[in-house]
Amino acid sequence: SFLGASNIFLYNDYFINFKKVIENDSEIYKSIELTWFDKQNEIRNGQLKTYDPTVPIHIDCMHHICSILSLFTKIKVFNIEDFNFKKGGSHIQFKIKNKNLVIKVNLARNKKIRSRILKIITKTNKVYVLNFSKEPGFIKFNEKKFISDPDWILKKKPLQKMLENFFDVVISNKNSKKLNFQISLDSAKICNNIDKIYKLKQYDWSKKINKTNIKKYSKEFK
Secondary structure, eight states: OOOOOOOGGGGOHHHHHHHHHHHHTTOOEEEEEEEEEEETTOEETTEEOOOOTTSOHHHHHHHHHHHHHTTTSOOOOOEEEEEEEEGGGTEEEEEEEETTEEEEEEEEEEESSOEEEEEEEETTOOEEEEEOSSTTOEEEETTEEEESOTTTTTSOOHHHHHHHHHHHHHHHTOOOGGGOTHHHHHHHHHHHHHHHHHHHHHHHHHHTOOTTSHHHHHTTOO
């Protein structure tokens, strides 16, 4: 038997192309910033996107974020710093540190726009940006801007590539780094650390609410 993780973003070539751009400049990372905003009432591929409001946003999103980060750094149990709790927990910001690398994460639901932005700042203060809010998105650096994956329309999509990889592993008994279950375990550990802070912040926030303004805040419990 084989247990694999759905690390679907590892099958997106625009991340590989983005990494190659930075590596071609032989740059060392100083910080990574990742913005992940979901639009309220978003319709994608003809369907209304929904989510379970009882599942905190970090539990919902961190596996994807950790799989993306694994392309650029080793994912371990990082210390959580500068935790910012907004709108009843539907918008959170925090930092995680890996030695000299600072990672800033900005997660939110029910925003006016969908936003997926990965920004990497190097030791020489060069800024590289991958905006994949609308796939495949674009890459910006040194005042240049270009499509992150020009062949996106013609290629197999990430879900198909991941499923084909999974069946290939099962049939041929090969290993696959992209299906590595360790990423899921590490993201779960990070989520546990976040959850401790999140619940304390949510409790403090809920104490500020009384019966007279509960309607004002009810939409923020998501």
